[in-house]
Amino acid sequence: MKLIKITLLAIIMQLPLWASAQGDCSSFFKFRKPAAPYAYNDQSSSAMCVTGNNYEFILPLTKGKDYRLKFYAGAVFNNRVNFKIIDQSTHETILDLPGESRTNEEGTAVLRDYWDENKNKDVHPYFDFYPVTSTSLKIIIEVLPVPQGDDGSGVKKQLKQERGCITVVILDKPSPKSSFK
Amino acid sequence: MTKIHKTLGLLLLMSVALIFSNCKGDNTNGNNSGNDTSDNNTTHITEDNIITYLIPSPRDMFSLLSGENIQFSADVLNSKENIDKYLDTKSKEIGFGIYSADLAYTAAFEKTNEAVEYFKIVRSLSDKIGISAIFNESLLKRINHIPENNDSLLRITNDTFYDIVKFLEQNDRKNSMALISVGGWIESLYIVVNLVDEYKENDVTIQLIADQKNVFENLILSLEQRQNDRNIKTIIEELKPIKDVYDQLEVIKVEAPVKTGAQENQIIVGGTTKIVITKEQFLLLKKTISNVRNKIVANDV
Numbered sequence: 001m002k003l004i005k006i007t008l009l010a011i012i013m014q015l016p017l018w019a020s021a022q023g024d025c026s027s028f029f030k031f032r033k034p035a036a037p038y039a040y041n042d043q044s045s046s047a048m049c050v051t052g053n054n055y056e057f058i059l060p061l062t063k064g065k066d067y068r069l070k071f072y073a074g075a076v077f078n079n080r081v082n083f084k085i086i087d088q089s090t091h092e093t094i095l096d097l098p099g100e101s102r103t104n105e106e107g108t109a110v111l112r113d114y115w116d117e118n119k120n121k122d123v124h125p126y127f128d129f130y131p132v133t134s135t136s137l138k139i140i141i142e143v144l145p146v147p148q149g150d151d152g153s154g155v156k157k158q159l160k161q162e163r164g165c166i167t168v169v170i171l172d173k174p175s176p177k178s179s180f181k
Numbered sequence: 182m183t184k185i186h187k188t189l190g191l192l193l194l195m196s197v198a199l200i201f202s203n204c205k206g207d208n209t210n211g212n213n214s215g216n217d218t219s220d221n222n223t224t225h226i227t228e229d230n231i232i233t234y235l236i237p238s239p240r241d242m243f244s245l246l247s248g249e250n251i252q253f254s255a256d257v258l259n260s261k262e263n264i265d266k267y268l269d270t271k272s273k274e275i276g277f278g279i280y281s282a283d284l285a286y287t288a289a290f291e292k293t294n295e296a297v298e299y300f301k302i303v304r305s306l307s308d309k310i311g312i313s314a315i316f317n318e319s320l321l322k323r324i325n326h327i328p329e330n331n332d333s334l335l336r337i338t339n340d341t342f343y344d345i346v347k348f349l350e351q352n353d354r355k356n357s358m359a360l361i362s363v364g365g366w367i368e369s370l371y372i373v374v375n376l377v378d379e380y381k382e383n384d385v386t387i388q389l390i391a392d393q394k395n396v397f398e399n400l401i402l403s404l405e406q407r408q409n410d411r412n413i414k415t416i417i418e419e420l421k422p423i424k425d426v427y428d429q430l431e432v433i434k435v436e437a438p439v440k441t442g443a444q445e446n447q448i449i450v451g452g453t454t455k456i457v458i459t460k461e462q463f464l465l466l467k468k469t470i471s472n473v474r475n476k477i478v479a480n481d482v
Contacts, residue, residue: 060236095448128444129447133451133454
């Protein structure tokens with residue numbers, strides 16, 4: 001009987017985890033729809049991420065195309081996600097985008113939409129890249145740990161972790177000055 | 182132990198296995214984990230970053246070639262009859278990638294008749310690898326009414342690739358995606374190298390072929406992350422001759438990089454290095470790609 005209870009408990013415990021792993025990222029597909037003149041680039045990718053971990057995406061860029069990158073993260077992370085982009089050919093950090101943390105004020109996160117006065121609409125931040133020669137970008141995503149509460153008891157507790165989806169949206173268009181055209 | 186206890190024990194083991202597989206996430210650790218020691222203190226990069234190697238679809242290469250001095254040739258397409266050779270899962274998934282590349286190529290050059298033929302083959306293979314849901318009635322209607330709806334083959338092909346990636350991701354079929362990518366990449370490169378009549382220094386298409394070194398490295402690293410799968414391990418072995426040629430290509434430093442052409446809001450990347458391919462290396466690559474591709478399309482792997 002005890003084995004039956006343990007088994008059922010194990011099955012019940014895993015169900016929400018499985019459901020979230022399968023469900024969260026598919027709901028992020030809506031963000032991948034391109035807006036002209038940009039087309040959807042199949043390298044767009046999602047990852048089920050856990051707080052306290054780092055994730056890397058190695059993205060080859062081809063000369064002759066202009067690229068647009070956008071990032072979306074699950075609400076569960078509360079914008080506490082740092083992004084860093086490194087040009088693999090030069091090893092230079094070309095973008096270092098902080099999320100909201102104890103040291104970065106609320107509202108500074110790269111994931112936060114902003115009001116564009118010129119376009120008169122809400123805009124999700126994006127970053128445009130022009131590869132002079134073909135190269136690769138290393139996109140490093142640091143999902144900050146969940147702030148751990150201290151109840152003053154001095155008893156060490158299990159670290160609280162959250163899981164959620166992060167999507168890197170990649171769009172492209174032929175470069176106007178491309179020598180291919 | 183009663184039968185019910187045995188069954189429950191098995192279920193418990195499966196539950197534990199599933200929990201661990203979920204915790205692992207989408208990717209496994211790569212060998213060259215970042216040990217970036219950036220001066221910024223907001224990001225602390227450790228040895229255990231989880232790495233995803235991204236691979237462009239066939240559309241990526243062909244979208245740059247159409248309109249170029251390259252002529253369309255149906256001779257480089259995989260024979261439609263070869264579909265009968267793809268009987269096992271590995272060959273069906275690789276074959277799906279190969280025919281998808283042929284479809285992208287015919288669509289990029291607006292060869293409607295050929296594209297429709299290859300669309301039918303891709304659709305037939307999709308049925309065999311469990312992704313036929315994408316090739317529904319509405320998609321077929323779009324194909325049949327291209328002129329009336331001011332639609333284009335290229336747009337339909339792009340939308341179809343989008344749906345395929347979405348379907349495979351939603352169903353967590355990463356290994357299928359890897360094999361489809363192999364088929365798509367090798368067929369695309371086979372087509373492009375065989376469309377080039379002669380080697381010319383500083384030719385944009387030759388440079389595009391050399392630049393595939395970056396994409397190929399990603400492809401191999403992505404496959405190596407999944408080499409526990411027997412089919413993927415086999416295909417890594419088959420790709421080794423291509424790796425040997427790409428490893429020979431030199432990456433040189435560009436002394437005075439020209440960084441013009443960017444628009445005001447664009448971040449300029451690259452420009453300081455260039456992948457160089459000599460005439461001998463190009464001919465060797467052409468021969469090697471053709472050998473490997475012909476072996477794969479014949480399902481001789």
